[in-house]
Amino acid sequence: MLSFKNFLILLKESFRDLAPIVLVIVFFQGAIIESVPDGWLSTTIGLLIVAVGLAVFLLGLEVGIFPVGEGLATEFAHKGSTKWILLFGFLIGFGTTIAEPALVVIADKAAAISAGRIDANVLRAVVAFSVGFAILLGSWRIIKGHPIHYYIIAGYILVVATTAFSPSEIVGLAYDLGGVTTSTVTVPLVAALGIGLASTIKGRNPVLDGFGLIAFASLTPMIFVQIYGIYVYNFIEPGNLHLVHDIELDEGIALHLGFMDILKSLVGVVKDILPIIAIILFFQYAILKKKIENFTQVAIGFVLVIIGLDAFIIGLEMGLFSLGETMAFELTQKSSAAVIYSFAFAIGFSTTMAEPSLTAIAKKAKEVSDGKINDFVLRVFVAFGVAIGIALGAFRIINGGEIVYYIIAGYLVVIALTFIAPKYIIPIAYDSGGVTTSTVTVPLVAAIGLGLATNTPGRDPLIDGFGLIAFASLFPMITVMAYGVITEKMGIKGEREKERQKMLDIRHAIEDAHDMGLTTVNIDGTSKRHSYAMPFAAVHVIVPKERKEEAVLAGMEAGATGVTIYEAHGFGLKEMENLYNRLHAPNSDLDVMFIVPARKVEAIVKNVMDKLDIVGEGAGIAYSHPIENLKGLSLRSEDL
Numbered sequence: 001m002l003s004f005k006n007f008l009i010l011l012k013e014s015f016r017d018l019a020p021i022v023l024v025i026v027f028f029q030g031a032i033i034e035s036v037p038d039g040w041l042s043t044t045i046g047l048l049i050v051a052v053g054l055a056v057f058l059l060g061l062e063v064g065i066f067p068v069g070e071g072l073a074t075e076f077a078h079k080g081s082t083k084w085i086l087l088f089g090f091l092i093g094f095g096t097t098i099a100e101p102a103l104v105v106i107a108d109k110a111a112a113i114s115a116g117r118i119d120a121n122v123l124r125a126v127v128a129f130s131v132g133f134a135i136l137l138g139s140w141r142i143i144k145g146h147p148i149h150y151y152i153i154a155g156y157i158l159v160v161a162t163t164a165f166s167p168s169e170i171v172g173l174a175y176d177l178g179g180v181t182t183s184t185v186t187v188p189l190v191a192a193l194g195i196g197l198a199s200t201i202k203g204r205n206p207v208l209d210g211f212g213l214i215a216f217a218s219l220t221p222m223i224f225v226q227i228y229g230i231y232v233y234n235f236i237e238p239g240n241l242h243l244v245h246d247i248e249l250d251e252g253i254a255l256h257l258g259f260m261d262i263l264k265s266l267v268g269v270v271k272d273i274l275p276i277i278a279i280i281l282f283f284q285y286a287i288l289k290k291k292i293e294n295f296t297q298v299a300i301g302f303v304l305v306i307i308g309l310d311a312f313i314i315g316l317e318m319g320l321f322s323l324g325e326t327m328a329f330e331l332t333q334k335s336s337a338a339v340i341y342s343f344a345f346a347i348g349f350s351t352t353m354a355e356p357s358l359t360a361i362a363k364k365a366k367e368v369s370d371g372k373i374n375d376f377v378l379r380v381f382v383a384f385g386v387a388i389g390i391a392l393g394a395f396r397i398i399n400g401g402e403i404v405y406y407i408i409a410g411y412l413v414v415i416a417l418t419f420i421a422p423k424y425i426i427p428i429a430y431d432s433g434g435v436t437t438s439t440v441t442v443p444l445v446a447a448i449g450l451g452l453a454t455n456t457p458g459r460d461p462l463i464d465g466f467g468l469i470a471f472a473s474l475f476p477m478i479t480v481m482a483y484g485v486i487t488e489k490m491g492i493k494g495e496r497e498k499e500r501q502k503m504l505d506i507r508h509a510i511e512d513a514h515d516m517g518l519t520t521v522n523i524d525g526t527s528k529r530h531s532y533a534m535p536f537a538a539v540h541v542i543v544p545k546e547r548k549e550e551a552v553l554a555g556m557e558a559g560a561t562g563v564t565i566y567e568a569h570g571f572g573l574k575e576m577e578n579l580y581n582r583l584h585a586p587n588s589d590l591d592v593m594f595i596v597p598a599r600k601v602e603a604i605v606k607n608v609m610d611k612l613d614i615v616g617e618g619a620g621i622a623y624s625h626p627i628e629n630l631k632g633l634s635l636r637s638e639d640l
Helices: 004-033 040-079 082-098 101-112 120-144 148-165 168-180 186-200 206-210 213-235 259-287 295-334 337-353 356-368 375-399 403-418 423-435 441-455 461-465 468-490 495-517 545-557 574-583 598-612
Strands: 519-523 529-532 536-544 564-568 589-597 621-627 631-635
Touching: 004 040, 004 295, 004 337, 040 082, 040 186, 040 259, 040 295, 040 356, 082 120, 082 186, 082 213, 082 259, 101 120, 101 168, 101 441, 120 148, 120 186, 120 206, 120 213, 148 213, 148 403, 148 423, 168 213, 168 403, 168 423, 168 461, 168 468, 186 206, 186 213, 186 356, 186 423, 206 356, 206 423, 213 423, 259 295, 295 337, 295 441, 337 375, 337 441, 337 468, 356 375, 356 423, 375 403, 375 423, 375 441, 375 461, 375 468, 403 468, 423 468, 441 461, 441 468, 536 545, 536 598, 545 589, 545 598, 589 598, 598 621
Parallel strands: 519 631
Antiparallel strands: 519 529, 536 589, 536 621, 564 589
């Protein structure tokens, strides 16, 4: 909902999410590097702008991108337009990826250090095509209802197979590009498409089927880029080799806040989002021929996304990125390996917690899982996975080793957890690997990786410098599945599940109360059993054997529906004088017992007294007493 109150809530969450980054920078700058960074005031102002931009961005997603994406998916699903759904998915994937800023940065770096073999524009086209294909394939899976893990496991097999034939120079880059492709704007829109389809198609579950498109978009570039690498390293002759010594993340945006900087950044963001808007408008008006509902609010939402993302990027570029690069360089020059690993872990955790794509997806996961998934806890587990991945990736760069062995080992763990983790968490876990490497993480992580490989003796920036992003994409899948296993063991339930459990507990409590204190009777002629608060009583009539039939008939006439007869042995006051002899006398009496609703007791006792003349000349005793915890009595339905 578009309101100032919602904005304030999101702003508060933004400041909370950025706090870890600030703590990491301050600690390592002061305790390890022991110097005050240049431009600390610019960095502080930049972080404030980041917090505001992130809040504006998320508000724009809620009122603009999510409703439109889900609306388009719903319309296509209702119309049964499978071909248009697939085409829409392909174009969204291709159009949003080709202009992805993080992809531009990585492609340019790869071209610069590949001895002229890799062409940056061709590489971007290959990646964009692979993402478009991934969204198309993922949409097809949702439509058909196939389990996601079959596709993912098959994809892993293809990744490993292509790796076996790929030159070592392309492997790390291909793995990294699998994480670069899911941008801050692409992720929410693709997630909205998947959830919208799964919510509309009969028999699909938004949690089990709606997530997974982002996982496809992270997996296919690894395959396509390695195939491209096999071609260029076998058929393209090398040119001039350019080594990267000074890492610059984005030369198109200045690090000082000025009018031209703001304008240039805004133009860049509009350029990134324009293809998305064009695709949406084309399909909405040209294909569906239907107006966008709440157009004004949606338009405001898209404007907020542009403004928020622009402010977010400017805030980062005002000092945080350059500070991170400088710190990575200084740590490699004068710090121990343990300190570098600690920095990699801390920066991975803190940047992921501030990642806007992850925040958006986590909120959506909480919504569609009915609260079973806690969005903040999910983000913590994802951030922990990224931190482990980057720290392990830094270990690989410093100590050497083939990246493929690390990645294959990680894939094996993911596959094993796929068969252990609860089904609802698996698609979200697969997607979490893609959403972690976006606007905040990619440039900073890329700078750390290339900086470590450049400044570590015996390392090649092209072979060893890439790969950190791949690690940052892989390990969140493991930690999120572990989160699912933990929540399942703890018995955590969604809101509707809690409500159903509460009603079930109440029902069981009532049944227990019935079993403990109420009367439970069987309905004669049926298999039904009912519990009642109705009081029951037992009427006993002790009479001589020869008057048995009279007693039974008297009770039946007054409303008794059943009788229990057993032998009795008694004697009066006179016989008590010769008690010993009387104890061994044969039974001469019967106890005729009627179990009846308490309201019938008086009528039965009165009728027995009259018929058997118990208070007159007849012999016998009649009495009654209440019964508690009566179970197993059979009655006719009309008697109740």
